[in-house]
Amino acid sequence: GQQLNQSPQSMFIQEGEDVSMNCTSSSIFNTWLWYKQDPGEGPVLLIALYKAGELTSNGRLTAQFGITRKDSFLNISASIPSDVGIYFCAGKEVQGAQKLVFGQGTRLTINP
Amino acid sequence: NAGVTQTPKFRILKIGQSMTLQCTQDMNHNYMYWYRQDPGMGLKLIYYSVGAGITDKGEVPNGYNVSRSTTEDFPLRLELAAPSQTSVYFCASRLTGADEQFFGPGTRLTVL
Numbered sequence: 310g311q312q313l314n315q316s317p318q319s320m321f322i323q324e325g326e327d328v329s330m331n332c333t334s335s336s337i338f339n340t341w342l343w344y345k346q347d348p349g350e351g352p353v354l355l356i357a358l359y360k361a362g363e364l365t366s367n368g369r370l371t372a373q374f375g376i377t378r379k380d381s382f383l384n385i386s387a388s389i390p391s392d393v394g395i396y397f398c399a400g401k402e403v404q405g406a407q408k409l410v411f412g413q414g415t416r417l418t419i420n421p
Numbered sequence: 422n423a424g425v426t427q428t429p430k431f432r433i434l435k436i437g438q439s440m441t442l443q444c445t446q447d448m449n450h451n452y453m454y455w456y457r458q459d460p461g462m463g464l465k466l467i468y469y470s471v472g473a474g475i476t477d478k479g480e481v482p483n484g485y486n487v488s489r490s491t492t493e494d495f496p497l498r499l500e501l502a503a504p505s506q507t508s509v510y511f512c513a514s515r516l517t518g519a520d521e522q523f524f525g526p527g528t529r530l531t532v533l
Contacts, residue, residue: 313463315463318461340520342520342521349526349527350526350527351425351511351513351524351525351526351527352464352511352524353524354521354522357520357521397463397464401520407452407469407471408454408466408469408479409520409522411456411463411464411465412463413461413462413463414461414463
């Protein structure tokens with residue numbers, strides 16, 4: 310089935326650094342979602358994007374829907390220890406699709 | 422609202438045993454999903470349901486069965502457990518017309 314290529318797979322950073330990760334697809338997506346999974350928990354939605362070029366923020370998080378509609382980006386500014394976790398991108402290929410496609414995840418580790 | 426609840430949180434099975442993973446949501450969501458999460462592999466869809474009485478296969482349905490007799494419940498059945506089914510299983514639900522899926526806390530299953 311369709312796969313989303315998410316990178317990097319893991320990141321080790323110092324507290325206070327900015328973080329960037331991205332997700333690419335071989336086909337056009339209609340919707341992009343970014344989730345965060347804390348250790349031992351289920352994923353929780355951070356940001357949803359619906360239009361090409363859209364830039365949306367949620368606190369220190371900013372996500373963008375790529376102009377080509379085949380990619381999306383998530384940035385975290387001034388990282389703090391509670392940002393640790395796995396970040397997943399997810400996409401919906403067509404309007405009204407019943408399923409999401411998920412990326413492999415980016416595991417973020419922060420050194421205090 | 423309790424949201425999406427899953428039981429058990431942890432389970433160890435022997436090869437060939439069977440078990441049912443329970444999932445309940447109290448948000449009156451029509452759509453429900455079962456995913457498995459293997460290390461570094463993201464979330465793979467096992468089965469999903471668009472409403473009571475309707476289920477459909479996802480990407481990796483082999484070795485699993487589901488039923489949806491009520492809106493609230495969506496149990497996942499493993500009939501003959503195999504080591505390849507060792508994974509973390511997540512149940513999720515969403516409203517019709519919405520993109521956000523709400524996830525349960527997961528069931529960690531080990532098959533030895």
